[in-house]
Amino acid sequence: MKDVHHAAILVILLSNAVKAGTILLYPTIGEIFAERAGVLNLGVEGMMIIGAFFGFIVAHVSHNPYLGFLAGVLAGGLVSLIHAFISITLRGNQIVSGLALTIFGAGFTTFYGQKWINMNLDTAFHTFNIPILSKIPIIGAILFNQDIIVYISYILTFVMWFVLFKTSVGINLRAVGENAKASNAMGISVYKVRYLWTFFGGIMAGAGGAYLTIGYAPFWLDGITAGRGWIAIALVIFAMWDPIKAIFGAYLFGSINALQFQLQAAGTTIPSAILNMLPYLVTFIVIVISSIIVKARHIQPPKELGIPYSREEK
Amino acid sequence: MLYFEKKENISNKSKLIISLVSLLIGIFFGGIAIAVVGINPFAVYKSLFTNAFGSWYSFSETLVAATPLLLITSGLILVFRMSVWNIGAYGQYIMGAIFSSYFAIFMPPDLSKPLMLSLMFFGGLLGGALWALIPAVLKVFWEVNEVISTLLLNYIALYVLKFLMYGSWRNPTSYGFPLSKPFPESAQLPIIFQHTRVSLGFVFALLAVIAVWFVISKTKFGYEIKVIGNNPTTAKYAGISVGKNIITAMMISGALAGLAGMVQVSGIIHFLQIKLNANYGYTSIIVAWVSYLNPFLSFMSSILFGGLESGGYSIQISMRVSYGIVGLIESIALFSIVGAQIFLNYRLRWKK
Numbered sequence: 109m110k111d112v113h114h115a116a117i118l119v120i121l122l123s124n125a126v127k128a129g130t131i132l133l134y135p136t137i138g139e140i141f142a143e144r145a146g147v148l149n150l151g152v153e154g155m156m157i158i159g160a161f162f163g164f165i166v167a168h169v170s171h172n173p174y175l176g177f178l179a180g181v182l183a184g185g186l187v188s189l190i191h192a193f194i195s196i197t198l199r200g201n202q203i204v205s206g207l208a209l210t211i212f213g214a215g216f217t218t219f220y221g222q223k224w225i226n227m228n229l230d231t232a233f234h235t236f237n238i239p240i241l242s243k244i245p246i247i248g249a250i251l252f253n254q255d256i257i258v259y260i261s262y263i264l265t266f267v268m269w270f271v272l273f274k275t276s277v278g279i280n281l282r283a284v285g286e287n288a289k290a291s292n293a294m295g296i297s298v299y300k301v302r303y304l305w306t307f308f309g310g311i312m313a314g315a316g317g318a319y320l321t322i323g324y325a326p327f328w329l330d331g332i333t334a335g336r337g338w339i340a341i342a343l344v345i346f347a348m349w350d351p352i353k354a355i356f357g358a359y360l361f362g363s364i365n366a367l368q369f370q371l372q373a374a375g376t377t378i379p380s381a382i383l384n385m386l387p388y389l390v391t392f393i394v395i396v397i398s399s400i401i402v403k404a405r406h407i408q409p410p411k412e413l414g415i416p417y418s419r420e421e422k
Numbered sequence: 423m424l425y426f427e428k429k430e431n432i433s434n435k436s437k438l439i440i441s442l443v444s445l446l447i448g449i450f451f452g453g454i455a456i457a458v459v460g461i462n463p464f465a466v467y468k469s470l471f472t473n474a475f476g477s478w479y480s481f482s483e484t485l486v487a488a489t490p491l492l493l494i495t496s497g498l499i500l501v502f503r504m505s506v507w508n509i510g511a512y513g514q515y516i517m518g519a520i521f522s523s524y525f526a527i528f529m530p531p532d533l534s535k536p537l538m539l540s541l542m543f544f545g546g547l548l549g550g551a552l553w554a555l556i557p558a559v560l561k562v563f564w565e566v567n568e569v570i571s572t573l574l575l576n577y578i579a580l581y582v583l584k585f586l587m588y589g590s591w592r593n594p595t596s597y598g599f600p601l602s603k604p605f606p607e608s609a610q611l612p613i614i615f616q617h618t619r620v621s622l623g624f625v626f627a628l629l630a631v632i633a634v635w636f637v638i639s640k641t642k643f644g645y646e647i648k649v650i651g652n653n654p655t656t657a658k659y660a661g662i663s664v665g666k667n668i669i670t671a672m673m674i675s676g677a678l679a680g681l682a683g684m685v686q687v688s689g690i691i692h693f694l695q696i697k698l699n700a701n702y703g704y705t706s707i708i709v710a711w712v713s714y715l716n717p718f719l720s721f722m723s724s725i726l727f728g729g730l731e732s733g734g735y736s737i738q739i740s741m742r743v744s745y746g747i748v749g750l751i752e753s754i755a756l757f758s759i760v761g762a763q764i765f766l767n768y769r770l771r772w773k774k
Contacts, residue, residue, distance in 0.1 A: 150569060190757060200760035203507055203569065204711055208756035211704060215749025219455060222744050335577050342570050381588055385581035392574040399566040 115246070121366050122250045129355075129362025130261050131320045135340035136347065136354040137268055138312025144272065144349055145305040146285035148202045148414040151191050151209025153337025155313035156320070159184035161217045163318025164328050165224065171231045177257065177318045184314015185307050187213065192306040196299055199416035210337065218330055229326035233257060257319050269351040281305055285410035288417035298417050313337065335388065342391045346398045348407050357394075364390055437714050440762045444712065445726065448755030455750055456743060466741050473736035474729030480736075482618035486690065488728030489620075490515070490682035490699070492627040494706035495713070495720045496634040497675030503638070503715050504650045506668055510557060510572025511679040512703030513579030514550035518680020519687045520583060521549030523602060523694040526687070527591060531606030538608040542688055543681070550680015551673040553579060558672035562665035568672075576703070587696050602694040611689035623685030627724075630678055635717035647671060679703060705731065708756045727752070 135152050142149050149155075159180035167176025191209050194200040233255035242252040251262075272278040283291040284301045292298050317333060325332065339361060347353035368383045376383070401407075453463035474484050494511045501508045522542035529538065553575060560566035586592075587600035595603075611621040638644040646667050650657040654664050682702065687694055709727050713719035734748035 194757055194761045198761040198764045200763050204707075205757065205760045207509065207704075207707060208753045208760065211708070211749050211756065212753035215746045215751075215753055216455075218746025219744045219750055220459070220746070222746075335573075338570065338573050338577075342574070345567065345570070379585055379589060381581045381585035385578055385585075388574050388577040388581070392571065392578065395570055395574070396560055396564065396566050399560075400564050403565050 117370075119246060119249045121370055122363070123253065124366040124369065125359060125363040126250060126254060126258060127324050127362070128365035129359040130258050131316050131324055132336060132340050132343060132361055133261050133265065133354060133358035134316035134319065135309075135313040135337060136343040136358055137265060137351050138309035138315075139341055139344045140347065140349050140351055140354060141268070141272070141281065141305045141312075142309035143344060143413055144285045144410055145281045145302050146288060146410055146412045146415065146417070147192070147195060147302050147306045147309075148206065149188065149191050149195075149209070149306060149309055150203060150206025150341065151188070151213070151337075152206075152309075152313050152340050153333055153335065154210035154213025155184045155187050155310050156317035156337045156340075157213040157217050157331070157333045158187050159314030159317030160321040160332055161221060161224075161317075161328070163314070164229065164321035164326075167229055167231060167322050168224075168227065173229070173231050173233050173322045174256075176322050177233075177315070180318025180322070181311050181314045184317060185311040188306050188310020188313070189303075191310075192303050195416060196302045196306070199418060202414045202416070214331065221328060221330060224328040225330060227328055229322065232326060233323050255323060257315075257323055265351050265355055272351060282410070285412060288412055288415075292417075292419065298419075302417070313340075316340070339387065339391050342395045345402065345409075346394055348398070348402060349409065360394075361387060361391070436766060437716075438719070440766065441712050441714070441719065441723070441759065444755045444758035444762060447758040448751040448753075451754045452747055452751035456747060461741065461743060466737055466743050466747075469741050470730070470733035470737050472733075473740070474733030479618065480732070482615060482620050483732045484725060484729040485624055486619050486728075487702075487731040488724040489624045489627045489685060489689075490702040491706050491709050491728055491731075492721060492724040493623075493630050493682040493685065494679045494702060495709045495724060496627075496630040496717065497678035498706055498710040499634055499713075499715045499717060499720060500637070500647060500671045501668075501675045502710055503647050504668065504671055505654075506561070506672065507569045508554065508557070508572055508672060508675050509569055509707065510554060510575050510703070511675070511682075511706055512700045513572070513576035514553045514676040514679035515683040515686075515700050515703050516576075516579040516583050516698060517549035517553040518546035518677075518683030519549075519694065519698050520586065520683075521545040521680065522684035523591075523605075523687050526605040526609035527602050527694065531608060533608055535608040538606075539611065539688070542609060542684055546680045546684025547677040548680070550683065551677040553680070554672045554676020555669070558669045562668055576700075580700070583694075583698075584696055587694065591694065593693075600696050605688065605692045609688060610692055611685065619690055621685065621689030623682075623689045626681060626685060630681075631717050631721055638717065643667070643670070679706075702731075705752060708752050711756060712759050 135156055139149060139152055162183035163176045163180025166179035167173050187209065191205050194205045195202040235253060235255050238252040242248040280296050281301050284296060284298050288298045321328060321332060343354060343357040346357040364387050368386060371378065371383060372380060456463040456466050473480050475481055498508060498511065522545040525538060525541040525545055557568045557571040557575060560571055561568045591602050593601055593603040611623055613621055614624060646662045649660060649662060650664055650667055657664055683698065686698055705727060709720060709723045713723045730748055730751065734745055737743045738745050
């Protein structure tokens with residue numbers, strides 16, 4: 109009897125880990141593509157919180173979580189265009205522009221979010237079983253008894269991996285990130301490619317943020333993303349710019365989140381400051397280890413990552 | 423069509439103009455944001471300005487906010503000039519506050535004031551420098567991206583502070599609030615202007631900005647920083663030890679951020695708590711950038727942004743305008759200055 113009970117707790121824990129991981133998976137994949145095209149966007153945290161905010165408000169007002177999610181996705185995409193304009197068209201410093209985007213997101217949502225603080229959503233994504241797959245013992249209950257946003261993330265990860273490595277779209281975008289000048293000579297529009305994938309990064313960050321406030325923690329708090337955008341940027345390195353590897357990173361952090369929650373709910377004696385520190389501490393350790401591996405194996409980030417391109421200069 | 427042509431000489435005058443215009447763009451869009459919620463932006467800005475510069479006392483509060491900004495920015499100028507992105511002033515500030523508070527909380531309170539303040543001063547420098555040493559060493563030896571490592575260390579520092587404040591450093595008589603016991607008189611920085619909160623820390627800040635100006639323009643270290651900033655590979659071939667310089671500059675930058683934390687607890691708050699205004703660490707990045715990494719421009723920017731911070735704090739109460747407006751204005755000003763860089767480096771031309 110006791111084993112059954114433990115197994116049930118484990119299933120709940122891991123099922124929540126997948127949900128928490130989904131919040132990170134979307135932005136990580138988005139940032140992988142922006143970086144592959146040569147645009148470093150450190151504004152993920154800002155785009156996420158904007159997506160979280162608009163997602164929450166629209167879901168709250170319309171009582172429709174799907175509409176809210178779309179609003180969050182769109183809002184994330186729109187603010188990413190500020191970064192695109194500054195770093196691609198105006199060739200501004202990408203690091204500073206990205207930081208500005210993060211500060212913008214925090215300022216914007218603090219300013220307009222006041223009256224929404226501590227409000228709850230009365231609507232949620234529908235959870236449904238995938239036939240056959242959900243019957244697999246344990247794994248079925250963890251992976252295939254989720255909502256549509258989680259299922260989309262599974263499919264998207266594989267589709268985007270395929271796009272990146274197996275299609276001409278992927279070859280072009282990687283070429284732009286490796287050598288913009290040569291790509292331009294081959295007839296690829298560098299600006300267009302960079303705009304497109306920066307926008308994609310924004311959409312995905314918005315999706316992660318909206319999933320946070322609609323699917324995972326259905327209420328509004330100031331600064332609700334709490335650094336998840338930065339963890340996503342760290343996961344890009346952990347994943348070595350590969351969407352499939354991003355899954356493992358995202359779910360690892362999802363597990364830490366879920367564990368933290370479960371331990372707190374169970375009334376652990378571990379101080380909450382230590383529990384809350386865990387995701388950042390583990391990310392820190394992971395990023396150090398993966399950087400060492402990246403260096404040892406000579407894996408290169410996209411060669412022209414963060415370097416603006418100008419057509420006029422020869 | 424329109425295109426950009428590379429410009430050779432950039433005058434300081436055009437830098438100053440662009441800085442000011444960027445701030446105005448931030449204020450303009452901030453005004454729109456305020457109008458959207460149905461508040462008169464002109465009234466808000468008038469109140470903000472009065473609360474920042476309208477009287478000697480309000481101006482002194484602006485100086486109080488400018489002090490940590492100036493201290494942190496001075497250090498950031500050094501590292502940013504090398505294109506080393508220390509985003510961790512937030513955490514280094516917290517660590518400086520923790521290290522210096524240790525003496526105020528645990529040393530006998532009858533220690534002589536000069537000794538106590540010296541211990542706290544060096545504690546602040548050390549706390550910040552050590553916290554900056556971690557990402558510096560990781561960057562130099564294992565190429566760990568410092569943007570991410572310093573940012574994560576910010577969150578870790580915040581939770582270290584929370585751990586202490588909810589644990590053994592909490593004052594047993596604070597009714598469960600996360601506050602340390604109040605600092606003894608010997609642990610409080612002297613006030614330099616009567617009836618204000620401007621402490622000796624403001625003098626530290628002035629000395630720091632002068633020292634950084636001196637280092638940049640008059641020393642070999644300053645010269646090497648410039649070479650590394652232009653091109654680290656060239657610097658290496660010129661026999662400059664890039665790693666050593668990065669570590670040194672990061673530690674100085676961390677130390678100054680730590681000192682800002684010490685000034686805040688010892689000069690302003692007089693106990694340790696979770697809310698230390700560590701966000702100065704992020705605002706300083708904006709100040710440094712808006713000042714084009716120039717120490718003297720950074721002095722002026724620190725006062726302007728100090729005014730924005732202290733005025734923004736006041737309108738929160740007097741006009742019920744959320745403090746978020748400050749972040750909005752600052753970020754839009756930062757976008758503008760980064761975007762405007764192209765008009766410094768290039769000239770807009772028309773070609774058929």
